[in-house]
Amino acid sequence: MLSRVAESIYWMSRQMERAENLARFLEVTLHLTLDQPDSLVDPWGPLVQITGDNEWFHDKYGTPNQQSVVNFLAFDTDYHSSMLTCLRAARENAKSVRETLSSEAFEQINQFYHFVCDSSASQITDPTAAFFDNVRDYSLLWSGILDSTMSHDQCWHFANVGRLLERADKTTRILDVKYFNLLPNVSDVGTAIDDLQWSALLLAISGFEAYRREHHLMNIEKVVSFFLFHQTFPRSARSCVAGAHWSLGEIEKCSSTELRGEAIQQIEALKHRLTESQVKEVLAGGMHQFIDLVQIELNQIGESLTYDYFNVARPS
Amino acid sequence: MVPSNSQSQSQSQNSDPVDASPNTTSGSTHAPQLAGYQCDGFFDEMVDQQTTARPDAELLVDLINRMPPGELLRRQNAIERSLYQMGITFTVYSDEAGTEKIMPFDVVPRTISAMLWQHIDAGLKQRIKALNMFLSDVYGDQNIINDGIIPRDIVESAPSFLPECMGLKPPRDVWCHITGTDLVRDNSGAVYVLEDNLRCPSGVSYVLQNRHVMKRNFPQVFSGSRVRPVNDYPSRLYSMLQAIAPAGVTNPTIAVLTPGVYNSAYYEHSYLAQQMGVELVEGRDLVVKNKHVYMLTTVGLQKVDVIYRRVDDTFIDPKTFRKDSCLGVAGLMDAYRAGNVSLANAPGTGVADDKVVYAYVPAMIKYYLGEEAILANVPTYICQRDEDRKFVLANLDKLVVKAAGESGGYGILIGPHASPEERAEFAEKIRLDPRNYIAQPTLQLSRVPTLANGILEGRHVDLRPYILCSGQDDIWVMPGGLTRVALKKGSLVVNSSQGGGSKDTWVTAEAGQEVAVDWQNE
Numbered sequence: 001m002l003s004r005v006a007e008s009i010y011w012m013s014r015q016m017e018r019a020e021n022l023a024r025f026l027e028v029t030l031h032l033t034l035d036q037p038d039s040l041v042d043p044w045g046p047l048v049q050i051t052g053d054n055e056w057f058h059d060k061y062g063t064p065n066q067q068s069v070v071n072f073l074a075f076d077t078d079y080h081s082s083m084l085t086c087l088r089a090a091r092e093n094a095k096s097v098r099e100t101l102s103s104e105a106f107e108q109i110n111q112f113y114h115f116v117c118d119s120s121a122s123q124i125t126d127p128t129a130a131f132f133d134n135v136r137d138y139s140l141l142w143s144g145i146l147d148s149t150m151s152h153d154q155c156w157h158f159a160n161v162g163r164l165l166e167r168a169d170k171t172t173r174i175l176d177v178k179y180f181n182l183l184p185n186v187s188d189v190g191t192a193i194d195d196l197q198w199s200a201l202l203l204a205i206s207g208f209e210a211y212r213r214e215h216h217l218m219n220i221e222k223v224v225s226f227f228l229f230h231q232t233f234p235r236s237a238r239s240c241v242a243g244a245h246w247s248l249g250e251i252e253k254c255s256s257t258e259l260r261g262e263a264i265q266q267i268e269a270l271k272h273r274l275t276e277s278q279v280k281e282v283l284a285g286g287m288h289q290f291i292d293l294v295q296i297e298l299n300q301i302g303e304s305l306t307y308d309y310f311n312v313a314r315p316s
Numbered sequence: 317m318v319p320s321n322s323q324s325q326s327q328s329q330n331s332d333p334v335d336a337s338p339n340t341t342s343g344s345t346h347a348p349q350l351a352g353y354q355c356d357g358f359f360d361e362m363v364d365q366q367t368t369a370r371p372d373a374e375l376l377v378d379l380i381n382r383m384p385p386g387e388l389l390r391r392q393n394a395i396e397r398s399l400y401q402m403g404i405t406f407t408v409y410s411d412e413a414g415t416e417k418i419m420p421f422d423v424v425p426r427t428i429s430a431m432l433w434q435h436i437d438a439g440l441k442q443r444i445k446a447l448n449m450f451l452s453d454v455y456g457d458q459n460i461i462n463d464g465i466i467p468r469d470i471v472e473s474a475p476s477f478l479p480e481c482m483g484l485k486p487p488r489d490v491w492c493h494i495t496g497t498d499l500v501r502d503n504s505g506a507v508y509v510l511e512d513n514l515r516c517p518s519g520v521s522y523v524l525q526n527r528h529v530m531k532r533n534f535p536q537v538f539s540g541s542r543v544r545p546v547n548d549y550p551s552r553l554y555s556m557l558q559a560i561a562p563a564g565v566t567n568p569t570i571a572v573l574t575p576g577v578y579n580s581a582y583y584e585h586s587y588l589a590q591q592m593g594v595e596l597v598e599g600r601d602l603v604v605k606n607k608h609v610y611m612l613t614t615v616g617l618q619k620v621d622v623i624y625r626r627v628d629d630t631f632i633d634p635k636t637f638r639k640d641s642c643l644g645v646a647g648l649m650d651a652y653r654a655g656n657v658s659l660a661n662a663p664g665t666g667v668a669d670d671k672v673v674y675a676y677v678p679a680m681i682k683y684y685l686g687e688e689a690i691l692a693n694v695p696t697y698i699c700q701r702d703e704d705r706k707f708v709l710a711n712l713d714k715l716v717v718k719a720a721g722e723s724g725g726y727g728i729l730i731g732p733h734a735s736p737e738e739r740a741e742f743a744e745k746i747r748l749d750p751r752n753y754i755a756q757p758t759l760q761l762s763r764v765p766t767l768a769n770g771i772l773e774g775r776h777v778d779l780r781p782y783i784l785c786s787g788q789d790d791i792w793v794m795p796g797g798l799t800r801v802a803l804k805k806g807s808l809v810v811n812s813s814q815g816g817g818s819k820d821t822w823v824t825a826e827a828g829q830e831v832a833v834d835w836q837n838e
Contacts, residue, residue: 001613001614002595002597002601002611002612002613002614003601003612003613003614004598004600004601004612005595006614092577095403095577095582095586096576096577097596098583098586098587098590099586099587099589099590099595099596100590103402103590106403107401107402107403110401110402110403111401114400114401154614251614254614254615255614255615309614310614
């Protein structure tokens with residue numbers, strides 16, 4: 001397939017996944033603010049912190065509050081990674097490769113974009129969980145359409161790699177919300193508030209029910225392990241990385257050269273680490289530090305993709 | 317075939333009372349939608365002066381007349397909504413927020429009888445054949461010039477004449493593989509050729525999409541009206557492109573070359589590539605090595621054999637033509653000259669659709685084929701001729717003046733509607749650059765009932781059928797084409813860039829001809 005097309009498909013898929021996860025971030029925080037007493041730590045600051053674009057936010061908005069954070073993450077078209085920016089970019093990418101997508105796939109992105117665009121005005125002042133639920137529905141529909149209306153060929157595998165690398169990154173960031181929220185209040189560990197917060201996080205990755213079925217009660221080790229190392233839950237970091245690894249392997253099979261790409265080697269290493277690490281060690285060594293490392297590695301894999309596939313045939 | 321299990325037996329077939337057969341007495345008491353319709357003395361494509369349906373439009377007129385008030389408008393809105401949802405839109409550049417619009421669509425189709433179509437079909441085939449012979453000749457021995465049929469300076473001063481193409485021999489002697497010829501009908505119903513578009517004619521995707529949404533909204537009336545299908549266009553386009561592959565290439569790699577996502581026809585480029593299942597490439601996706609064209613893929617270079625290029629002639633190769641073009645591929649013309657890649661349309665075809673050269677097409681038909689033109693040109697005054705210019709300058713208030721080097725409805729003076737100042741301005745332009753101007757009498761274009769503020773009023777239309785040519789005697793004319801409609805009352809300008817819209821075009825099948833089936837049966 002054309003390098004340009006592969007690159008656009010990969011980014012389209014990442015951007016769609018990112019938009020979905022931003023809705024999940026915001027939704028979980030709306031839930032938290034509804035469930036917890038006012039005196040507790042500020043729930044909105046951490047959302048800004050985990051984006052890594054803290055400075056940008058403070059320059060434009062100052063102190064985070066519900067309205068500014070919702071505007072920033074969901075609708076700010078000046079911000080390079082807001083939900084609306086991502087959807088717009090995904091749609092532009094989709095447009096540029098429309099001929100390789102199924103009609104349903106393009107039409108779904110198009111409708112998704114129009115939905116968020118049309119909702120932005122009403123949601124900035126008065127965000128509702130229903131809106132974010134809708135966004136989630138659109139995203140799930142998108143995933144389903146992608147998987148069931150397109151050939152699982154190279155094109156789909158590039159989309160899958162994009163989706164899963166992004167998802168792995170965001171799952172770790174959702175978990176990180178808890179780091180910023182929880183650690184200042186170690187005394188809360190094991191309390192009802194703590195349970196509520198863990199539950200909300202699990203809800204954000206749609207894993208609450210799956211977790212309950214396995215472990216019944218909230219437990220910090222088990223929850224962290226669920227997020228990072230669960231073997232079969234589709235939004236755990238480990239299964240995302242395993243899935244991306246599989247797709248990269250399929251892409252590599254089409255390659256005419258004997259040399260293995262950088263990206264596949266890096267993802268193998270990451271997959272290995274996520275399979276072998278112990279949750280106790282992670283918590284002892286600092287969950288936030290572990291997560292940071294995973295995010296750095298995910299970024300490196302993304303950069304290697306550009307080198308391995310997107311610029312491969314360009315004559316120097 | 318055994319039906320699969322279903323959850324419920326209660327789902328009934330979707331039956332639409334409005335689309336019932338014409339013999340059904342619907343018992344409705346409301347006034348017919350076309351009751352107050354006025355032809356205002358214009359030739360109407362659907363009804364005669366007594367607003368009685370023309371022979372092949374009876375079913376449609378009957379359907380419209382039996383619709384409850386507001387029904388047409390409701391369907392129109394539904395169709396517009398679905399076009400918007402399908403993302404068949406263009407961006408309004410002037411708007412910061414990137415507002416998008418669909419091409420205005422009118423729900424009332426334009427009907428063309430089988431008999432009239434036979435005439436148009438024959439006329440277009442004859443015309444394309446002669447135009448191809450002209451192109452081979454004008455870039456070859458130039459007999460038509462040497463024999464004094466068309467003046468040398470008219471050909472050589474055409475901006476679209478490319479000396480770089482002299483001596484080229486495209487496969488099968490075909491230059492214009494894809495043509496969109498604009499036709500109009502005047503007050504008597506006679507068909508005239510308004511212009512040929514031989515470079516990158518656009519709009520065919522709207523024909524296919526208009527048909528698609530019309531089938532979904534007016535299912536039964538389709539089979540009843542015996543409408544000829546248009547949806548085989550992508551397959552025919554693909555076969556044509558396959559047929560013109562370089563010698564020795566049996567299974568060619570075909571690509572559509574687009575200027576990119578910001579081009580106003582980008583949707584069409586991507587749609588055609590998708591429908592044919594071929595790559596859509598931009599200039600930056602291609603390289604030329606050893607006079608062969610390659611695409612940059614994830615696994616290296618892959619050879620391309622046939623390019624349906626939607627990039628203008630002078631932009632396709634910065635090495636040969638415009639040095640500043642970033643849309644093309646350096647060296648493409650070398651590969652083309654070496655016969656390693658086929659281009660549709662061939663570079664240089666534009667000379668045959670120059671507005672002055674157009675005036676000579678009937679003479680070409682006579683010269684190459686020894687036949688009279690089946691479809692007449694609109695009478696045309698060539699301002700470079702002294703006699704013609706004098707007449708034009710004296711009659712600017714009665715004529716339409718067109719700049720030869722412009723398209724898209726720009727550079728036009730519609731004399732009777734223009735102010736004295738505008739006419740004076742054009743007169744000056746004509747005196748300064750007579751080669752660039754032609755003039756034609758203002759035709760009273762035919763009209764078709766069109767929804768305007770919820771009621772039906774006559775609006776002027778033209779028609780652009782698309783013609784595919786894979787060999788001198790292998791020419792196919794799409795039955796129908798893009799009917800463009802001037803949505804503004806009284807306006808004669810149908811271009812979408814000037815506020816025009818489009819309609820589905822229904823050509824009636826003759827006995828034995830294939831009929832478009834309704835969408836549920838596809």
